Amino acid sequence: MWAIETRNAIVLENLPKWTPERMIKDVKDKQLRLRIYCAAFASMKRAIMEKAREYGVPVVLVNPSHTSTICPIHGQESSTNLMGAMPQGLVSTRRGKRSGIWTWFHYTT
Structure with missing residues (x-):
């Protein structure tokens, strides 16, 4: 797990x-x-x-309010709920088609 x-x-x-x-x-x-x-x-x-x-x-x-726009890694608000460029790195999110659960991918710069 x-x-x-x-x-x-x-x-x-x-x-x-x-x-x-x-x-x-x-x-x-x-x-x-x-x-x-x-x-x-x-x-x-x-x-x-x-x-x-x-x-x-x-x-x-x-x-649950603003969970689609707040970066789960850095805590900063992003202008989009799918991809956010943060000073600490790039974070993209994807919602599962069946589960409705967000998956976070963290890319450091």
């Missing part, structure tokens, strides 16, 4: 319960939509946290 080998933490966005309602917009019952949403995201988050704890990897929950 990459996080164990590199001794890095796993960072998850602490998403509010109502964020991706359009994902379940075809479900008519409002309470059922909320339950489906909460179950899916809460269980995925819980599973990641349990596995991380099992392997001794810390998990950090962050505020």
Whole structure:
């Protein structure tokens, strides 16, 4: 596991319960939509946290606002959410098509 080998933490966005309602917009019952949403995201988050704890990897929950524009390496805000040229190096991000999880690549100058 990459996080164990590199001794890095796993960072998850602490998403509010109502964020991706359009994902379940075809479900008519409002309470059922909320339950489906909460179950899916809460269980995925819980599973990641349990596995991380099992392997001794810390998990950090962050505020989701501006996570697409703030460099995960340097903490500076970029004008674009895909590629940022920072004084310390070049960082590019890519969102997985299925997982929706960001992957960061760091290139030093």
